[in-house]
Amino acid sequence: MLNIKNLEATIDNKHILKGLNLNIKPGEVHAIMGPNGSGKSTLANVLSGKNGYEIKGDIKYNGESLSELSTEERAQKGIFLAFQYPLEIPGVNTNTFLRTSLNSVRKAQGDKELDTLTFLKLIKEKASELGIDEKFLSRQLNVGFSGGEKKKNEILQMKLLQPKLSILDETDSGLDIDALRIVADGVNSYKSKENAFLIITHYQRLLDYIKPDYVHVLSNGKIIKTGDADLGVQLEKTGYSNIV
Amino acid sequence: MKTEDLKNNKDYKYGFTTDVENVRSPKGLSEETIRFISNIKKEPNWMLEWRLKAFNRLKVLKEPDWQKPKYPKIDYQDLYYYSAPKSASEKPKSLDEIDPKILETYKKLGIPLVEQKRLNGIAVDAVFDSVSVATTFKDELTKKGIIFCSISEAIQKHPDLVKKYLGSVIPISDHYFATLNSAVFTDGSFVYIPPNTKCPMELSTYFRINASETGQFERTLIIADKGSYVSYLEGCTAPMRDENQLHAANVELVALDDAEIKYSTVQNWYPGDEKGVGGIYNFVTKRGACRGKNSKISWTQVETGSAITWKYPSCILQGDNSVGEFYSIAITNNFQKADTGTKMIHLGKNTKSKIISKGISAGNADNMYRGLVEIKNKAINSRNYTQCDSLLMGNKCGAHTIPYIKNNNATSTIEHEATTTKINEEQLYYCNQRGLDQEEAVSLIVNGFCKEVLQQLPMEFAVEAQKLVAISLEGSVG
Ligand SMILES: Nc1ncnc2c1ncn2[C@@H]1O[C@H](COP(=O)(O)OP(=O)(O)OP(=O)(O)O)[C@@H](O)[C@H]1O
Ligand SMILES: [Mg+2]
Numbered sequence: 001m002l003n004i005k006n007l008e009a010t011i012d013n014k015h016i017l018k019g020l021n022l023n024i025k026p027g028e029v030h031a032i033m034g035p036n037g038s039g040k041s042t043l044a045n046v047l048s049g050k051n052g053y054e055i056k057g058d059i060k061y062n063g064e065s066l067s068e069l070s071t072e073e074r075a076q077k078g079i080f081l082a083f084q085y086p087l088e089i090p091g092v093n094t095n096t097f098l099r100t101s102l103n104s105v106r107k108a109q110g111d112k113e114l115d116t117l118t119f120l121k122l123i124k125e126k127a128s129e130l131g132i133d134e135k136f137l138s139r140q141l142n143v144g145f146s147g148g149e150k151k152k153n154e155i156l157q158m159k160l161l162q163p164k165l166s167i168l169d170e171t172d173s174g175l176d177i178d179a180l181r182i183v184a185d186g187v188n189s190y191k192s193k194e195n196a197f198l199i200i201t202h203y204q205r206l207l208d209y210i211k212p213d214y215v216h217v218l219s220n221g222k223i224i225k226t227g228d229a230d231l232g233v234q235l236e237k238t239g240y241s242n243i244v
Numbered sequence: 245m246k247t248e249d250l251k252n253n254k255d256y257k258y259g260f261t262t263d264v265e266n267v268r269s270p271k272g273l274s275e276e277t278i279r280f281i282s283n284i285k286k287e288p289n290w291m292l293e294w295r296l297k298a299f300n301r302l303k304v305l306k307e308p309d310w311q312k313p314k315y316p317k318i319d320y321q322d323l324y325y326y327s328a329p330k331s332a333s334e335k336p337k338s339l340d341e342i343d344p345k346i347l348e349t350y351k352k353l354g355i356p357l358v359e360q361k362r363l364n365g366i367a368v369d370a371v372f373d374s375v376s377v378a379t380t381f382k383d384e385l386t387k388k389g390i391i392f393c394s395i396s397e398a399i400q401k402h403p404d405l406v407k408k409y410l411g412s413v414i415p416i417s418d419h420y421f422a423t424l425n426s427a428v429f430t431d432g433s434f435v436y437i438p439p440n441t442k443c444p445m446e447l448s449t450y451f452r453i454n455a456s457e458t459g460q461f462e463r464t465l466i467i468a469d470k471g472s473y474v475s476y477l478e479g480c481t482a483p484m485r486d487e488n489q490l491h492a493a494n495v496e497l498v499a500l501d502d503a504e505i506k507y508s509t510v511q512n513w514y515p516g517d518e519k520g521v522g523g524i525y526n527f528v529t530k531r532g533a534c535r536g537k538n539s540k541i542s543w544t545q546v547e548t549g550s551a552i553t554w555k556y557p558s559c560i561l562q563g564d565n566s567v568g569e570f571y572s573i574a575i576t577n578n579f580q581k582a583d584t585g586t587k588m589i590h591l592g593k594n595t596k597s598k599i600i601s602k603g604i605s606a607g608n609a610d611n612m613y614r615g616l617v618e619i620k621n622k623a624i625n626s627r628n629y630t631q632c633d634s635l636l637m638g639n640k641c642g643a644h645t646i647p648y649i650k651n652n653n654a655t656s657t658i659e660h661e662a663t664t665t666k667i668n669e670e671q672l673y674y675c676n677q678r679g680l681d682q683e684e685a686v687s688l689i690v691n692g693f694c695k696e697v698l699q700q701l702p703m704e705f706a707v708e709a710q711k712l713v714a715i716s717l718e719g720s721v722g
Pocket of ligand 2: 040041042084169
């Protein structure tokens with residue numbers, strides 16, 4: 001599904017990714033761990049097509065080169081990024097945003113756009129699965145949401161848009177114990193043979209709930225170690241100092 | 245035609261010209277021009293006298309220059325003050341006698357005068373340059389005693405009403421442009437709603453500037469008699485030209501006891517091209533008098549066009565318990581400039597006013613909110629609430645807020661809130677990541693920003709206005 005070869009990324013003269021290789025197949029869950037500032041969010045941004053990076057190397061998504069595609073085209077083709085710091089957009093009603101977003105993606109995929117009533121029914125259902133109070137949906141997007149509420153809202157959007165590749169950037173940070181379980185359940189219930197996950201995290205506790213097939217350690221812009229789920233457990237005990 | 249139409253501004257879809265034969269006044273501002281206008285409109289003598297009085301007054305007035313947007317000196321002798329399609333000179337006519345080219349023009353503008361059914365429930369007065377070419381649904385309205393016609397027709401058929409109210413809200417000598425308008429106004433709408441009558445449909449006027457080198461001097465007068473209600477909407481477009489054209493309108497509203505007037509504007513005059521060449525100077529005086537007790541006047545404006553917009557739709561709250569409202573969206577892009585706001589003058593007891601202003605600035609544009617709230621000493625227990633929000637797109641545009649506040653009454657309160665925000669790349673990236681393209685993203689954010697004002701528009705127009713807002717900002721981010 002995703003094949004990254006020798007990826008380098010530079011922004012504002014800062015060379016961040018320095019030759020990164022990663023392959024993800026449908027149905028797999030990959031975890032990326034690594035010290036602060038190692039380039040994890042940068043990788044997520046580059047995959048989703050954020051402007052401003054100077055890119056070298058090659059990224060193929062379902063055989064297609066990503067470099068040609070705009071951010072929204074990538075999104076429409078099923079790449080989803082749950083942001084480390086979800087943005088607030090004042091004035092924009094959460095429901096309106098979610099509906100516009102879903103309909104843009106549906107339209108691009110050749111599906112019929114949903115009318116307001118059908119949409120509302122759908123979103124209520126998804127929200128209640130994640131224990132999100134309906135009241136949030138009529139508030140301005142992320143405005144005044146607590147850190148954890150914002151993160152849950154990201155997962156709600158993931159479940160709504162049904163992406164093929166979901167990148168979760170520290171979605172677990174800021175979640176309380178119950179919310180962590182709910183979010184993990186949300187991810188697990190969405191896991192399938194067709195879709196894949198790239199989960200960026202600092203903590204093993206999320207990986208206790210969502211069992212990864214691979215754990216990668218990203219350091220100084222490169223993946224320096226790859227292992228199975230046990231690598232995460234080991235890192236939790238020893239930290240990065242042994243391997244970095 | 246002296247100036248070639250500009251073909252390079254693809255975003256302004258109303259920029260075409262209609263090729264009709266025109267009747268014009270002599271060039272320049274003079275007594276001769278005024279007599280020409282009055283004569284061609286077959287006006288009674290009192291109207292001519294009124295115009296000449298204004299003209300004499302104008303000679304001693306100076307053009308104001310305190311506004312923020314500066315403009316090159318207008319040569320008032322180099323303008324035509326009256327231009328009308330030859331075929332329309334014999335008004336009034338029935339719809340099937342109107343020049344097909346003009347009907348076609350309105351059809352292109354989305355205002356089908358003939359197939360009225362498509363604009364169901366909305367009566368339209370269509371003003372083409374200096375004359376009203378058609379008014380629809382007249383018969384239905386007449387049955388209820390409602391008068392909806394061009395001001396020219398009202399001067400002839402309803403002189404008592406016109407004499408009583410014309411100039412009663414904006415005096416002849418009010419200020420330079422208002423006085424100029426009083427001397428040379430050509431056409432506009434007249435509305436009278438009789439006592440205890442709710443106007444059964446939206447009334448609207450569609451202003452179109454077509455001829456070049458011509459100023460448009462619209463005059464509109466709306467009177468809501470005791471216990472009546474009317475909702476009125478005006479729309480405006482003009483061809484694309486590299487000259488600046490002047491639109492100097494006077495609009496007067498009078499609400500008597502327990503009456504309500506809702507006045508909405510969707511202004512989309514040609515804004516000029518991306519380099520700031522051409523466009524309309526929209527210098528307009530709009531004022532409403534809440535003359536009766538419990539009366540209410542509500543202004544809603546969506547100002548997206550014009551090279552310069554300079555206007556302050558105002559309310560004079562004379563009647564006890566009267567209410568004034570002002571909801572505004574002013575969008576400036578490229579080199580457009582706006583200096584707009586409102587005046588709320590509280591005279592009566594328990595009067596209330598509310599101001600919601602949303603200014604959006606993009607490109608190199610400059611957007612100014614200027615507003616006056618004045619509570620006089622007899623206006624006990626009065627209240628004003630003002631909220632001014634500015635949204636900036638990019639780094640080269642400007643937004644300014646100047647509220648003038650005068651409270652002469654200890655029992656009254658004035659509240660003012662202001663915010664300035666910027667659409668940033670990160671917000672757009674977030675939207676893009678959710679599958680929205682740049683335009684959808686901007687439109688979503690901007691419409692969210694102006695929601696409170698858009699909601700005030702009659703439903704039929706809110707959707708159009710929403711699209712217009714998005715179109716005027718196309719390509720301004722990223
Ligand atoms: N626009 C930029 N200009 C300069 N430096 C940048 C820019 N964006 C990111 N960086 C730097 O690149 C490095 C990688 O940042 P990134 O956000 O990818 O780290 P991360 O691995 O996600 O860290 P964390 O675990 O703290 O979230 C950091 O040192 C950061 O300061
Ligand atoms: Mg990060």
